[in-house]
Amino acid sequence: MGVMIPMPGRIMMGPEKDSAMNEFRLTQISDTHLARRLSRLTANFEHLSDYIDTTRPDLVVNTGDMTFDAPTSPDDLEFARSLHEALPVPFRCLPGNHDIGDNPTQAGPPPSHPVNEKDRQTYIATFGDDRWRFEAAGWCFIGLNSLVMNSGLVSEAEQFDWLASELASTRGKPVALFLHKPVFLNTPEDPELEASAIRYVPPSPRRRLLEMLRSVELRLVASGHVHQRRDYTYRGVRHVWAPSAGFIISDKRQERIALKETGLVEYRFTPDSVEIRHVRVPGMVDIDLDELLKTPAHAEEKAGG
Ligand SMILES: [Fe+2]
Numbered sequence: 001m002g003v004m005i006p007m008p009g010r011i012m013m014g015p016e017k018d019s020a021m022n023e024f025r026l027t028q029i030s031d032t033h034l035a036r037r038l039s040r041l042t043a044n045f046e047h048l049s050d051y052i053d054t055t056r057p058d059l060v061v062n063t064g065d066m067t068f069d070a071p072t073s074p075d076d077l078e079f080a081r082s083l084h085e086a087l088p089v090p091f092r093c094l095p096g097n098h099d100i101g102d103n104p105t106q107a108g109p110p111p112s113h114p115v116n117e118k119d120r121q122t123y124i125a126t127f128g129d130d131r132w133r134f135e136a137a138g139w140c141f142i143g144l145n146s147l148v149m150n151s152g153l154v155s156e157a158e159q160f161d162w163l164a165s166e167l168a169s170t171r172g173k174p175v176a177l178f179l180h181k182p183v184f185l186n187t188p189e190d191p192e193l194e195a196s197a198i199r200y201v202p203p204s205p206r207r208r209l210l211e212m213l214r215s216v217e218l219r220l221v222a223s224g225h226v227h228q229r230r231d232y233t234y235r236g237v238r239h240v241w242a243p244s245a246g247f248i249i250s251d252k253r254q255e256r257i258a259l260k261e262t263g264l265v266e267y268r269f270t271p272d273s274v275e276i277r278h279v280r281v282p283g284m285v286d287i288d289l290d291e292l293l294k295t296p297a298h299a300e301e302k303a304g305g
């Protein structure tokens with residue numbers, strides 16, 4: 001059974017791992033978009049679960065959009081949780097816009113379902129804390145809720161205060177940051193454009209976040225949301241966009257920035273280094289969102305990433 005790890009703390013490793021205490025294997029999954037009524041996505045998750053059963057990482061992290069769309073289908077939360085709890089290893093989650101609603105932007109129209117405290121609390125009751133920090137193999141791992149950024153909610157300010165205190169205690173360890181939305185497209189100075197504003201952390205909290213991170217040894221930023229697999233290095237920081245483990249979005253609906261395929265990302269952390277593998281999961285299908293939306297119940301839904 002998968003064990004949800006809701007509270008910050010060190011990941012415990014069994015005595016059999018004594019010889020590998022300086023290694024931490026993490027598998028990032030993202031954008032599983034589970035819903036009881038969408039059995040093809042459940043099938044993709046089952047392939048993912050089988051693969052994780054054979055590889056047995058120390059931890060699975062889902063970087064958000066566990067649900068197909070919780071704001072309009074609350075049952076998706078319980079369904080997604082039950083599948084995650086059946087994973088054969090411990091897991092942690094972070095919220096996506098389809099789990100708790102989206103953040104407002106300057107350039108784009110207001111989100112159809114803005115993030116709010118009620119949905120955030122429902123999320124926490126279902127998937128555990130929406131932000132976390134733990135240490136393993138000489139690294140400091142930090143997970144953030146990227147949807148409260150630019151929301152003006154109390155929890156946005158609380159999260160930045162919390163982050164400041166967590167960063168103050170990294171003691172020079174390399175830091176790996178996980179969050180749903182990529183922090184930016186190519187550079188921190190990228191302008192917020194109407195067509196892509198929902199895709200990245202909005203400029204104001206982005207500046208604040210990057211300024212805070214300058215005080216630590218940031219090595220990795222791992223995100224999801226875009227449903228495209230990407231891996232690049234900007235000023236010494238590796239930026240990894242995990243693909244969706246559920247579906248891809250056609251070029252008609254979304255510009256192609258990188259690789260459109262389903263799958264996951266494997267990390268092997270050792271003190272002062274990380275190996276990253278981009279993995280296609282045996283049996284997993286590149287379902288196109290358009291095919292999912294042909295289901296009558298989804299005829300009115302739009303692609304949101
Ligand atoms: Fe998303």
Ligand SMILES: [Fe+2]
Pocket residue numbers: 031033064065096098225226227244304305
């Ligand atoms: Fe998504």
